[in-house]
Amino acid sequence: MGASILSLQAFFRLFLFSFITFCCLSSDFALASITRHYKFEIKLQNLTRLCHTKSIVTVNGQFPGPRIVAREGDNLLIKVVNHVHNNISIHWHGIRQLRSGWADGPAYVTQCPIQTGNSYVYNYTIVGQRGTLWWHAHISWLRSTVYGPLIILPKRGVPYPFIKPYKEVPIIFGEWWNADPEAVINQALQTGGGPNVSDAYTINGLPGPLYNCSAKDTFKLKVQAGKTYLLRLINAALNDELFFSIANHTLKVVETDAVYVKPFETNTILIAPGQTTNVLLKTKPNFPNATFFMTARPYATGLGTFDNSTLAGILEYETTTLHSTLLPMKKLPLHKPILPALNDTSFATKFASKLRSLNTPQFPANVPQKVDKHLFFTIGLGTNPCSHNNQTCQGPTNGTMFAGSINNVSFTMPNTALLQSHFLANPMGFIPLIFQSVL
Structure with missing residues (x-):
């Protein structure tokens, strides 16, 4: 009898332990x-x-x-x-x-x-x-x-490999056309010329005070003194690389394109279209009695059209009882950053050379140590002859249109979509037999 009771107690203990273990494992998996x-x-x-x-x-x-x-x-x-x-x-x-x-x-x-x-x-x-x-x-x-x-x-319970920020702020650069962007690209494809440039750059959808009729449409990043902010920068502009800087502040780069990098400090960021960059912004320890422009403008060295204008938002310190000002915020001095020149290739090269993988035991750089084959690609912009005799071309020279190229060969659009050709069981119908060399 006593042995039976002990066996029953042991069974319930084992059951309870198994149940708790299962719940914990399920909870960990869910998290x-x-x-x-x-x-x-x-x-x-x-x-x-x-x-x-x-x-x-x-x-x-x-x-x-x-x-x-x-x-x-x-x-x-x-x-x-x-x-x-x-x-x-x-x-x-x-x-x-x-x-x-x-x-x-x-x-x-x-x-x-x-x-x-x-x-x-x-x-x-x-x-x-x-x-x-x-x-x-x-x-x-x-x-x-x-x-x-x-x-x-990061996975729950896994910290950042840098100081935990007080707040995280996405900042998205974009472009605004007063015209219909679909009409803009269609005209460019028909004429062979560069597309009409945008009317403004935007930051989180707002053009900012440097454009006409846009003072009310200004992005303001409100911060507190003595805090660290993680700015998640995204370049959603269609074609332009952009310089970005915040007046009188230093930015620390910690990640690009969802990959941690060795942190480095810089006054200016260069961000390509489609690229993302995470930076840490350490605010000043005390209320500075000033506001600060954050500006962006293009970096360009080649042919083609681009919007050569400057976008601005405002970094604004929040006041507290400890850091008060007698002046209204609008009357505080406004500091402006100095951006590199439009074609400052030297800055662009130096900035790119600083981007290195974090390569720590937790975040290793798992790349092959042996190279089996070397490939060399040259990406360029050239011209092709216009495809129709009656077409009025607007490329850089008469009778030509702009054409992108890889190793001096320009892509030729197929007559049948890849998916459609496979659906019709005719994959070879998709592949153009001849690609054009650009001039």
Whole structure:
């Protein structure tokens, strides 16, 4: 009898231990990775910039679009519903699509675009990445208004390899056209000339005070003295590399394109289109009795058109009872940064040379030590003869049009989409037999 009771007690102890262990393991697994659901409604929205009101394509009526936040290891299910007349697809810029290439988003390459009234669910898992990326439309020039941040936090319980910031702020650079961007790119493709430049750059969708009729549309980053902020910089401009600086402040680069780097300090950031850079901003220890411009303008050295203007936002310190000022905020001195020259290749080269992988035991640089084959690619901009005799060309010389090239060979558009050719069981029908050499 006593032995039976002891056996029963032992059984319940074992059961209770197993149950608690199972719950703990389940809880740890749940914390490690979860499935996050988002819904993107592609719709038109009236918006006014530069005293010009027009209807633009947006996600959920927002410009820029909504922020996606996930952790490393999470699964994302994002349903995109198309309510506009344009076909649409969404690309998750920088995400490593491991065995989920159909979720990458380039229209006619990994998927057919989402037609009006239809929807598509993007399903992918974030593997081995943490930091700042972004998403955008990947068909024609719809990405000029359809874009937003994609923020990947470390796994729960895993700290940043740098000081924990007081606050994190996404800063997205973009471009604004008073005209319809679709009409702009269509005209460029038809004439062979460079596309008409944008009317303004934007920071979080706002042009700022250096453009006409835009003082009220100025991004203000409000900070507290003596704090560290993580600025998640994203260059969503269509084609332009940008210099970025905050007057009288130093920035510490800690990550680019969702990869930690060896930290280094700089007064100016150079960020390419499509690129992301995380920087730490350490504010001044005391209220400075001043405000500070944060400005951006293009870096350009080659042919082609670009918007040679300067974008500005304002870094503004919040006042407290300890740091008060007798002057209204608008009357405080406004300091302006000094950006490199438009074609300062020396700065660009030095900045790029500072980008090095973190390469620590926790975040190693797993690259092959042996090179099996060396490849050399030259990316350039040249010209091709116009394709139609009656066409009025607007390239750099009469009878020509601009053409991008790799190793002096320009891509020729196929007559049949890759996916369509495979669907029709005729993959060779996709491949052009001859590619043109540019002049």
